[in-house]
Every structure is written in structure tokens, then in C-alpha cells.
Amino acid sequence: MTESPTPRDANAGESARENGVESATKTEAETETATETETEMATTPLEPAPITIDGLSLSFGDVPVLENVSLSVEPGEFVGVVGPNGAGKTTLLRAISGALEPGAGTVSVDEVDVHGVSSRASSRLVAVVPQDTSLSFAFPVRDVVEMGRHPHRSRFSSPTPADRAAVERALERTRTAKLADRPIDEISGGQRQRVVLARAIAQETPALLLDEPTASLDVNHQVETLELVRELVDSGRTAVAAIHDLDLAARYCDRLVLLADGAVHDVGTPSSVLTAETLAEAFDATATVTTNPITGTETVTALPDASARDSVALGTGNRTSEARDNSRSKPARVHLIGTGTAAAGVLSRLAAAELDLSVGPITPGDATGEAARRLTDESSS
Numbered sequence: 001m002t003e004s005p006t007p008r009d010a011n012a013g014e015s016a017r018e019n020g021v022e023s024a025t026k027t028e029a030e031t032e033t034a035t036e037t038e039t040e041m042a043t044t045p046l047e048p049a050p051i052t053i054d055g056l057s058l059s060f061g062d063v064p065v066l067e068n069v070s071l072s073v074e075p076g077e078f079v080g081v082v083g084p085n086g087a088g089k090t091t092l093l094r095a096i097s098g099a100l101e102p103g104a105g106t107v108s109v110d111e112v113d114v115h116g117v118s119s120r121a122s123s124r125l126v127a128v129v130p131q132d133t134s135l136s137f138a139f140p141v142r143d144v145v146e147m148g149r150h151p152h153r154s155r156f157s158s159p160t161p162a163d164r165a166a167v168e169r170a171l172e173r174t175r176t177a178k179l180a181d182r183p184i185d186e187i188s189g190g191q192r193q194r195v196v197l198a199r200a201i202a203q204e205t206p207a208l209l210l211d212e213p214t215a216s217l218d219v220n221h222q223v224e225t226l227e228l229v230r231e232l233v234d235s236g237r238t239a240v241a242a243i244h245d246l247d248l249a250a251r252y253c254d255r256l257v258l259l260a261d262g263a264v265h266d267v268g269t270p271s272s273v274l275t276a277e278t279l280a281e282a283f284d285a286t287a288t289v290t291t292n293p294i295t296g297t298e299t300v301t302a303l304p305d306a307s308a309r310d311s312v313a314l315g316t317g318n319r320t321s322e323a324r325d326n327s328r329s330k331p332a333r334v335h336l337i338g339t340g341t342a343a344a345g346v347l348s349r350l351a352a353a354e355l356d357l358s359v360g361p362i363t364p365g366d367a368t369g370e371a372a373r374r375l376t377d378e379s380s381s
Contacts, residue, residue: 048075048238049110049125049206051096056105058095065091066262069105073240075206078233080253081242082273084283087259089242090131093209096240098122109207123151127200131211131242133192138183141195145170145180148202170202173228189216197225201232208232210241214248226252250274250298258282274298276374288344288370293363301344301367303374304351339363344371351375 051073058066066088073079081089094100096107098114107114109125127148135144148170149163159167171177174194179187184195193216200208210229214222222245230252233239243249249256250270258266258273260282266273279287285302292299336347336359343359344367350357362369 047206048077048233048236050075051207051238051240052106052108052111053092053096054106056092056095056102056107058091058100058102064262066095066102069259069262069264071257071264071267073238075238076233076236077254078230078239078241078252080249080256080270081240081259082244082246082249082256083259083265088262089259090211092259093128093211093240093242097126097128097209099128120151123203123205125205126207126209127203127205129193129197129200129208129210129213131215133189133196133216135184138185140180141176141182141184141187142167142171142180144184144195145176145198145202148199148204151203166202166204170198173201174198175224190218190221193217194221194225197228206237208237208239210239212242212244214243214245222248246274246300247292247298250300251292251295270298274300286374288367288374290367290370291365293365299367301348301371303344303348303371333358335359336368337361339366339368343368347371347375 051071053069053071056066056069057064069088069092071079081092083089091100095102096109096114098107098117098119101115109122112121112125114122114125145167146159146163149159149166153159153163168177171180174197176191176194176198179191179195184192187195193213197210197213200210208229213225213229217225226248229239229241241253243253253270255268256266256270256273257264258278265282266278274289276287276289279285279289279300286304287300287302290299290301291297333356334350336343336350336357338346338359339362347357347359347368348371357372357375359368359372362372
């Protein structure tokens with residue numbers, strides 16, 4: 001229903017002028033307060049900041065993406081955001097950074113509403129490492145890292161010695177100093193990811209947001225990157241990262257937030273969130289969760305469910321007659337010797353072929369043994 005405009009009386013013009021003066025005075029006062037707040041933020045020493053999300057809802061047009069999300073991240077905590085594709089992980093990070101305006105709810109970093117201050121001010125609170133690290137221009141790597149210092153300088157001002165020192169520290173910490181003079185578009189995707197992380201480090205914010213920080217990296221640099229983030233957290237930052245690899249999330253994060261269908265499904269330590277039951281509910285996946293004997297953290301091994309095994313079983317499905325003939329000569333029994341997630345994967349594939357299997361010897365808590373138990377339970381149910 002549309003309300004009709006209220007008729008203006010003879011004194012409406014005078015009231016409007018009075019209200020205009022009053023409104024202008026209020027705006028000036030608010031601007032002064034915001035400026036004072038931003039000045040304090042710029043001069044405050046770097047310490048880890050709490051992040052508080054209260055009743056956050058956000059939609060793209062008529063499509064809800066996040067619904068009533070509430071979360072508290074303690075200062076100096078590394079929180080991983082996990083969940084299936086399309087769960088809203090990237091949207092949540094963008095809302096925390098202030099880049100997306102929520103339809104409802106608030107986001108505060110260090111008790112400052114990130115949507116109530118300028119983008120320059122919020123950039124002194126939160127640094128972001130996006131999933132897409134492509135840049136439009138072929139800037140030298142050092143210049144890209146130096147961009148992290150812009151929130152701390154006035155417009156068009158030259159870098160100070162403190163700025164240059166922060167840039168060099170960031171290059172060294174990310175092992176990208178040797179790339180400093182190379183154009184950003186001439187290095188690999190993995191190297192570019194590390195350069196963008198260096199830019200975020202040079203920004204020297206109390207909070208750090210990372211969207212799939214290991215997505216473009218090889219195994220060695222995945223570990224290096226998350227080790228570095230862990231060091232940053234331990235030395236005085238708060239970090240929230242969307243992480244696709246559940247094993248890495250369990251290994252490096254203090255707590256995990258499991259998003260599903262735009263809502264918080266579970267929050268807690270990796271051991272409490274990463275359970276077979278929770279993964280089945282949120283990911284619609286059959287998985288075993290075991291303890292890595294080296295790191296002591298959770299390891300997730302996904303298994304094909306019963307319907308998937310039926311569809312790939314030997315002699316069924318869309319297979320040629322030759323393949324079906326070959327399947328008739330399958331071995332009567334297969335005994336698997338092996339440990340770890342690799343052996344568990346082999347066991348799952350053999351089970352999908354409906355072979356008569358045995359496995360052993362098994363180390364207590366090993367992924368292979370857990371996979372065997374789950375497969376046995378499924379076959380007997």
C-alpha cells in the first residue's frame with residue numbers, strides 16, 4: 001500500500017528550513033564523530049580484533065543468500081568457513097569486509113560497524129585476500145603489495161619509509177621478494193595468490209579475510225600459506241577464511257563454521273563439526289572421519305554411497321558386452337594391504353566393483369579401517 005503525501009500547511013516551508021538547519025548541524029556532528037573515530041583507528045597500534053555478526057541476512061534480488069547468520073569471532077582466533085558450493089561462504093566474507101550491504105543485521109570489527117564508516121576506514125580494519133586474484137593492469141609486484149598501504153595514506157601522497165618497510169616485510173614473509181620487479185601478469189596463478197596475500201599483510205589490519213587462499217596453490221605452497229596465516233594469527237591478528245579442503249581447515253583453524261543453504265549449520269572445534277553425521281546432513285555425502293596420525297587432526301575421506309556403488313558395479317550400467325564379459329573373470333577375493341586415505345580410496349573403488357574384500361593389518365584410528373567399517377555397515381543394512 002502506498003501512503004499519500006501529507007498536505008503541507010502554511011508553516012511547512014519555515015519548518016522545513018528549521019529542520020534543514022537542524023539536519024545539517026546533525027550531519028556535521030556525525031561527520032566530525034566519524035572523522036574522530038577514523039583518526040583513532042589510524043593511530044591505534046595493531047592488535048587482534050573481535051568480529052561480531054548479528055542476525056545477518058542478505059539477498060541478491062529476490063534470491064536469499066544468507067539468512068539470520070550470527071557469529072562471534074574472538075580476537076586472535078582463526079576461524080574457517082566450510083560448506084558445500086553455493087552455501088554463501090564468499091558472500092559472508094564480502095559482508096564482513098563491508099563490500100556488500102546486508103538487508104538486515106550488523107557486522108562489527110573491533111566494535112566498529114563496517115557498514116557505518118567509509119571504505120577507507122573499513123580497509124584499516126579488514127584486509128581481504130579474494131579468490132579471484134586477477135588484476136586489470138600489469139603493475140610490478142612491489143606496486144601491487146604497496147597498494148595495501150593506501151588506507152594509511154592521504155590521497156596522492158608518496159609512500160613513507162614506514163610504508164616501504166611494511167611492503168618489504170610482507171614480500172619477505174610470503175617469499176615473493178624475488179618477484180618484486182616482475183609484472184603481476186607474468187607470474188603464475190599460485191605466485192599471484194601469494195602476492196595478494198603479501199598486499200593484505202602490508203595493509204596491517206587487525207582482521208584478515210581469505211576466500212579460498214589455497215585454491216591455486218600446489219601442495220607445498222598450500223601448507224606454507226596456511227602456516228603463514230597461522231603465524232599471523234598467533235602474532236596478533238584475527239582471521240576468517242573460506243576453505244574448501246576440510247583436512248587443511250581442521251589442521252589450521254581454531255574453530256569451524258559450517259554453512260549450508262545460507263545458514264549456520266554448525267559451529268565449533270574441527271572435531272565437533274567434522275563428523276560423519278554432520279557431513280551427511282550438510283554435504284549430502286558419505287564420509288569417514290579419522291585422526292591423522294602425524295598432525296593429530298581430523299581427516300575426511302569421502303566414500304561413494306550405496307546408489308553410486310550400484311551404478312558403477314561391474315556388469316551393470318552402460319557398459320559394453322566386452323566389459324561385461326571381462327567382469328565375469330573378476331577375482332574371487334581381494335585382500336588390501338595399506339593405510340591412510342590413499343588406501344581408503346582404493347578400498348572404496350574395489351567395493352564399488354562388488355568384489356569380495358578383506359583388509360589388514362589395520363592401525364587403530366586409520367582411515368582404511370574406518371572406511372572398511374562403514375562399508376560393512378552399509379552392506380549389512
